[in-house]
Structure formats: structure tokens, C-alpha cells
Amino acid sequence: MAAYLKRLHHISLHASNVDKVVHELVSRFQFNVFAARLTDRAKQLALRRGSAVFVVNERPNEPVTGPQSRAWSSVTARDHQDLKCLYGAHAHYPVDTVSNVCFEVESVERASRALRDQGLCEFLQPPTEVRDARGRVCFSVLRSAVGNVCHTLIDCSRYRGLFLPGFSAVEPGSQTAYPAHCPISHFDHITYACPRGSTAHITRWYQQNFGFQRFFIDRDEDEEEGYVLDHDGIGLRLTALEYRERSESGITPSSRDEEWPDCKFVIAESLPEQGSNQVDSFLDQHRGAGVQHIGLYTDNIVTTAHTLRLAGVQFYSPPPAYYTEVGKQQEILDAGLDPHTLSQYGILLDTDVHTHTDSRITPSQRLLLQVFTKPLFGDNSFFLELIERRGASGFGEGNIRALWRSVQNEERERRNRHTLR
Numbered sequence: 001m002a003a004y005l006k007r008l009h010h011i012s013l014h015a016s017n018v019d020k021v022v023h024e025l026v027s028r029f030q031f032n033v034f035a036a037r038l039t040d041r042a043k044q045l046a047l048r049r050g051s052a053v054f055v056v057n058e059r060p061n062e063p064v065t066g067p068q069s070r071a072w073s074s075v076t077a078r079d080h081q082d083l084k085c086l087y088g089a090h091a092h093y094p095v096d097t098v099s100n101v102c103f104e105v106e107s108v109e110r111a112s113r114a115l116r117d118q119g120l121c122e123f124l125q126p127p128t129e130v131r132d133a134r135g136r137v138c139f140s141v142l143r144s145a146v147g148n149v150c151h152t153l154i155d156c157s158r159y160r161g162l163f164l165p166g167f168s169a170v171e172p173g174s175q176t177a178y179p180a181h182c183p184i185s186h187f188d189h190i191t192y193a194c195p196r197g198s199t200a201h202i203t204r205w206y207q208q209n210f211g212f213q214r215f216f217i218d219r220d221e222d223e224e225e226g227y228v229l230d231h232d233g234i235g236l237r238l239t240a241l242e243y244r245e246r247s248e249s250g251i252t253p254s255s256r257d258e259e260w261p262d263c264k265f266v267i268a269e270s271l272p273e274q275g276s277n278q279v280d281s282f283l284d285q286h287r288g289a290g291v292q293h294i295g296l297y298t299d300n301i302v303t304t305a306h307t308l309r310l311a312g313v314q315f316y317s318p319p320p321a322y323y324t325e326v327g328k329q330q331e332i333l334d335a336g337l338d339p340h341t342l343s344q345y346g347i348l349l350d351t352d353v354h355t356h357t358d359s360r361i362t363p364s365q366r367l368l369l370q371v372f373t374k375p376l377f378g379d380n381s382f383f384l385e386l387i388e389r390r391g392a393s394g395f396g397e398g399n400i401r402a403l404w405r406s407v408q409n410e411e412r413e414r415r416n417r418h419t420l421r
């Protein structure tokens with residue numbers, strides 16, 4: 001039986017320079033630091049924008065050891081002082097990375113037992129209870145089927161504190177310059193870059209362990225093959241998974257959106273025929289599979305991109321011709337948007353190709369607006385995306401192609417600059 005997930009709790013990043021990444025997320029991406037765990041040996045800062053929470057951890061230089069060797073442990077947050085990073089302590093990795101996607105569960109013990117019974121998971125930390133004066137949480141940590149990515153399972157139902165035991169509140173102060181104009185509300189999707197031939201295994205792993213279900217990006221998508229783009233220089237296989245919320249008792253919570261704002265997982269694999277590409281570059285730079293990008297949902301991409309641009313965020317832009325092409329220009333105008341405004345920020349517009357069960361939604365009502373940022377850590381590694389959905393629940397082929405081209409062009413230019421030096 002699969003383990004039940006309640007919702008996404010937070011996403012952990014590991015960076016060699018925590019202050020730099022936190023500064024980037026606060027001053028540029030308008031996140032607020034709300035909690036911190038600072039000890040002699042650990043530095044963990046929690047940042048929030050809507051329900052999207054990142055925890056930025058200092059990247060340890062050597063493998064972390066701690067109470068994970070015990071079968072079942074119960075410790076105070078103070079006991080964990082020597083654990084460099086609590087709640088996902090096993091992130092020894094040579095480069096800055098997204099290391100952990102933490103899920104909230106109803107019972108860590110039951111979920112961990114269900115996963116052990118499946119026999120497909122390697123546990124890095126058995127169910128462990130951590131407490132402080134505000135209550136206790138239970139968590140366990142396991143390795144995912146994707147590169148260095150781990151999943152922490154956590155139950156916070158008996159904790160009254162601000163975030164997690166061991167973390168203290170950080171006063172809001174004047175962290176963000178433009179808080180009113182940045183309506184980012186949640187994580188929309190997490191995209192993995194994966195080696196060739198690994199998609200089927202990863203898909204099965206999430207289906208069997210957590211009960212994820214396939215989300216068909218295209219109505220003609222083959223169940224085994226996924227959504228394949230393999231012409232015009234693009235060699236990409238995309239397979240999307242979604243978590244249709246259930247609860248352990250079998251009763252679906254009534255306010256779905258509040259409980260689990262639909263966060264899809266996308267598995268991106270490069271196909272060999274079209275030559276080396278952005279998925280391959282990620283695998284190379286990141287030294288293996290991992291989280292390539294995270295989509296941040298906003299209900300107004302234009303104001304959000306404007307705010308972020310003013311704050312110094314750099315976006316990938318498609319070639320200028322994208323916005324003057326007659327069909328695209330009309331599509332943009334029909335959506336009540338201004339091609340010039342979209343072009344200023346590199347915002348892409350598409351209709352998604354997902355088959356809608358609701359036939360009342362016509363293609364023109366299924367609009368998808370996306371813009372992709374330049375990498376957060378370094379060349380060709382992890383980046384963020386802004387996404388606004390107007391009736392569209394999937395991904396647009398046109399946007400994927402436009403993103404692909406902008407990244408490939410930029411890479412070509414970078415390589416040329418390098419050879420000229």
C-alpha cells in the first residue's frame with residue numbers, strides 16, 4: 001500500500017553560501033525569512049511567499065552523522081545541535097542543489113512502515129521525534145529515485161510553534177521592498193532533469209510509494225513513452241505526475257485547494273537524436289539528476305515579473321520575433337494582454353495541450369503564461385519559473401519550445417564568448 005501524503009510542507013536547498021542564496025530569494029524573489037535555526041555548526045533559514053516555503057541550509061563539507069543510526073529516536077531540538085541540518089540532514093553533495101522535498105503526512109510511522117513494506121525506499125533517518133517547548137514533530141528521511149533528491153516525511157499536528165522545533169522566529173523587519181506586487185502563492189510544479197532511460201523507473205517509484213498518478217500532458221501521449229518532443233532541434237521526453245489528494249481515512253478533504261494546491265512533478269529526460277541540450281547541461285553541471293526548476297504560481301505574472309525585474313531578477317527571453325509573429329500577437333491581444341509588455345519580461349503565452357475533462361473550457365480559455373529565470377546558483381543549474389494559469393492545468397508545447405530555444409541560444413552565445421576569450 002502506498003504512503004498517504006497530506007501536502008507539500010517545504011523544499012530544502014543546500015548552498016555553500018547560505019547568505020548569498022537567502023539574499024537572492026529575499027531581495028530579488030520577494031520571499032520573507034520567517035524562521036531560523038542557527039547553531040555553532042548549523043545554519044538553516046526558512047523563507048516564505050504564500051504557501052511556498054524554502055529552507056536554505058548550509059551545505060556540509062563532509063557526510064553528516066547523527067542519531068539516524070538508531071532504530072527509533074526521540075530527541076530534543078537541543079540534542080540535535082551536532083546535526084548540521086535537522087529535518088533532511090543527509091545532503092552531502094558537491095554543488096549547490098535542491099536537496100529535499102518535504103511532505104506532510106498524517107502519521108510518519110504508518111507512512112514509513114508502508115514504504116518499508118514496498119521495499120523500494122532507502123531510509124536515511126528512521127521515524128524520529130523532535131520536541132521543544134511548543135510541542136513535537138515526528139519526521140523520517142528517505143532517498144528518492146531521482147539523483148540526490150530526498151524526501152522528508154513530517155507530522156506537525158502536535159506542534160504549536162511557528163515552524164519546526166529548533167527554529168526561532170525572525171521578525172519581518174523591512175525585508176522586502178515591494179511586497180504588495182508579488183502575488184506568488186504556491187509551488188506549481190517541480191521539474192526533475194533525469195538521465196536517459198530513467199523515466200519509467202522514476203514514474204513507477206512515485207506511483208507505487210506515494211500513489212502519484214500520471215498527468216497526461218497531451219491527449220495523444222503514450223502511457224509508456226510520455227510526451228515526446230523530438231524535432232526542430234528539441235530532444236525532450238516529459239512525463240508528469242500529480243497527486244490527487246486523499247486522506248488516510250479515505251475521506252477527501254473538502255477544501256482541496258487550501259490543503260494541497262496542486263503541485264505536479266515533471267520528469268524531463270533528454271533524447272539523444274537531437275544532440276546535447278539543457279537537460280544534459282544540467283546533469284553535467286549538477287553532477288547528476290536532480291531538481292532542474294521549480295514553478296512558482298502567481299495570479300498576475302505581469303506585475304510579478306515587473307516587481308522581480310525591478311529587484312534585479314533576470315529572465316530568459318525568446319527571440320523578439322516571438323512577439324511580432326501575427327498569430328502569437330493576436331493570441332496575446334485576445335487574452336487582453338499587451339505584446340510589448342510581455343516582451344519586456346520574456347513572458348510566454350500558450351494554450352495547454354492537456355485533454356480537459358471539462359468540455360466547457362475551450363482552448364482559448366486554457367491559457368498558460370510562463371517566464372523562466374536565469375539559474376539561481378550557477379551556470380545551467382537550478383532555476384525558477386513564474387507561471388500563471390488561466391484555465392490551463394498542463395504545459396504548453398509552444399512555451400516549452402520557446403524556453404528551449406532561448407536557453408540553447410544563450411548557451412551558444414556563452415560558449416562563443418568563452419572561445420573568443
Ligand SMILES: O=C(O)C(=O)Cc1ccc(O)cc1
Nearest residue numbers: 191266268278279395400403
Ligand atoms: O514548461 C515547464 O515548466 C516544464 O516543466 C517543461 C520543461 C521541462 C524541462 C525543460 O528543460 C523545459 C521545459
